Amino acid sequence: MPHTSIAPRGVYLITPDETDSTRLLERVKPLLAGTTWLQYRNKAVDAPTRLAQAQALQALCTEAGVPLIINDDAALAQAVGAAGVHLGEDDGDIAAARALLGPQAIIGASCYDELGLAQRAVQAGASYVAFGAFFPSRSKLTPRRASLGLLRQSAALGVPRVAIGGLTPDNSRPVVDAGADLIAVISGVFAEDDPVAALQAYRRCFHID
Secondary structure (H helix, E strand, C coil), rough: CCCCCCCCCEEEEEECCCCCCCHHHHHHHHHHCCCCCEECCCCCHHHHHHHHHHHHHHHHHHCCCCEEEEEECHHHHHEEECCCCECCCCCCCHHHHHHHHHCCCCEEEEEEECCCHHHHHHHHCCCCCCCCCCCCCCCCCCCCCCCHHHHHHHHHHHHHHEEECCCCCCCHHHHHHHCCCCCCCCCHHHHCCCCHHHHHHHHHHHHHC
């Protein structure tokens, strides 16, 4: 069964591919006060470094009261005691992740531009679904395009919906108004000269100061 008791709203911050672990923590720590969920995603380091970084981020998140979600790796989420895992289309089985992490884990699924994929994910036990990209992204190639109509249609799923892909403070408000509970951001915060100010600008799309 999906984890239906969660009702998050706000910014779902995703970590950048930072190879310097100390710098990663320095970049993330001042942002946690304004972050609803944090996802650890790093495609640029090896497995031991991912473990060390995830452990350090879990400690920061515990102190800040922010759930840590691990990208693509349910075993790593279990190893560090993270709140959950986010799985892409080819990153593992939702039911297997649920069995490994337990009934209270937050398990997310990338559903791109497909309502049917989201429906199947929820049936398999996903806690939330993520749609995107809504706009061209600075972080990775995003050939699939999600629509505002998809957010409206997916309201009946009964789980939180995450929007991702090229979202800025200027274009996010219609996405939120269409039903996105969380806005997932990487470069829109971390690539800015003032990441804290950038994060606050996203929060205002939810009428959060």
